[in-house]
Amino acid sequence: MSATPRATSSRYAAAIASLGRPADIRALPLPAMHLVMAMRLCALFEQAGREPIVELTGRFGSVTLAEQVLALSRMIGRAWPEPYGVSRPCCLRMTPDERTLASMVRRAMAGDRAGFASELDGFVRPVWHEPLYDHAVECVALLSSLQQQRA
Numbered sequence: 001m002s003a004t005p006r007a008t009s010s011r012y013a014a015a016i017a018s019l020g021r022p023a024d025i026r027a028l029p030l031p032a033m034h035l036v037m038a039m040r041l042c043a044l045f046e047q048a049g050r051e052p053i054v055e056l057t058g059r060f061g062s063v064t065l066a067e068q069v070l071a072l073s074r075m076i077g078r079a080w081p082e083p084y085g086v087s088r089p090c091c092l093r094m095t096p097d098e099r100t101l102a103s104m105v106r107r108a109m110a111g112d113r114a115g116f117a118s119e120l121d122g123f124v125r126p127v128w129h130e131p132l133y134d135h136a137v138e139c140v141a142l143l144s145s146l147q148q149q150r151a
Contacts, residue, residue: 032105042073043086065142072135079128108136
């Protein structure tokens with residue numbers, strides 16, 4: 001049974017209201033924080049006309065993870081209905097797009113494919129849900145692997 005228009009509209013109203021409240025990057029799980037910061041760096045370096053792979057490799061200590069993060073960044077750039085908005089790297093507050101990414105990462109960390117798709121439903125075309133999920137899961141797995149190696 002499909003949702004009533006009122007229920008659907010309430011769902012979106014709640015999501016929009018939630019995005020309007022500032023969120024602090026320090027409250028994120030570590031993988032989500034790393035990916036939000038990496039997206040900021042990608043945006044900064046691409047705006048400056050520089051390839052972000054070197055900075056990402058230095059930050060993560062892994063070319064494989066840097067390449068995967070850059071691929072996720074570029075995929076988000078294609079999938080998002082408007083340009084992906086980032087805060088400056090020094091800013092503790094997240095943009096609504098960064099909050100969406102953080103939610104995507106949380107769902108990927110939990111292996112929640114349906115929840116991941118529901119985070120994007122009505123915002124990103126469904127054709128992008130699977131590839132974005134796969135890239136996010138790969139980034140989370142690589143981040144977890146690196147953290148375990150360093151521990």
